[in-house]
Amino acid sequence: MPNLGMEYAFNSPLVREVAYESLLSPQRVAYHRRIAEQFEASISDEDRKQYEVLIAYHFGRSGIREKELEYTLRAGQQALSVYANYEAIDYFTRAIELLDELESETSDHDLLTSLYKQRFLALHGRS
Numbered sequence: 522m523p524n525l526g527m528e529y530a531f532n533s534p535l536v537r538e539v540a541y542e543s544l545l546s547p548q549r550v551a552y553h554r555r556i557a558e559q560f561e562a563s564i565s566d567e568d569r570k571q572y573e574v575l576i577a578y579h580f581g582r583s584g585i586r587e588k589e590l591e592y593t594l595r596a597g598q599q600a601l602s603v604y605a606n607y608e609a610i611d612y613f614t615r616a617i618e619l620l621d622e623l624e625s626e627t628s629d630h631d632l633l634t635s636l637y638k639q640r641f642l643a644l645h646g647r648s
Contacts, residue, residue: 554583570599574612590619594639597646613647 557579560572569576577592597612620640627633 550583553579554585557583557585557588570595573599577612586619586623590616590623590639593619594642594646597643601646610647613643616643617647 557576560569560576560579564572573592573596577589577596580586580588580592593612593616597609597616600606600609600612617640620636620643624633624636624640627636
């Protein structure tokens with residue numbers, strides 16, 4: 522894993538959870554966004570494949586659903602490529618949930634067309 526700067530390690534999951542929950546919600550969102558963006562900026566496209574799930578998680582926790590969708594679809598494709606079918610189904614199901622949310626919030630024709638194409642990929646991957 523690349524060195525992303527400061528790192529905290531906890532001996533107890535309970536202590537980790539308490540420390541995480543003590544952060545204000547806007548702080549957590551900002552940290553998740555910074556982590557996801559740092560992964561995007563510092564890892565080559567080839568190496569990024571192994572971190573797609575983690576990047577999707579951090580974009581999701583930061584509320585950037587478009588990026589979460591992008592990396593969730595990539596993670597689904599990656600899972601399919603190694604025959605991890607149950608994981609792929611989970612990723613594609615999450616992608617469809619994100620697509621439902623994004624489609625309901627826009628009336629932009631070009632964006633809807635893009636989302637429909639991504640829905641096709643998710644449904645095809647899930648099949």
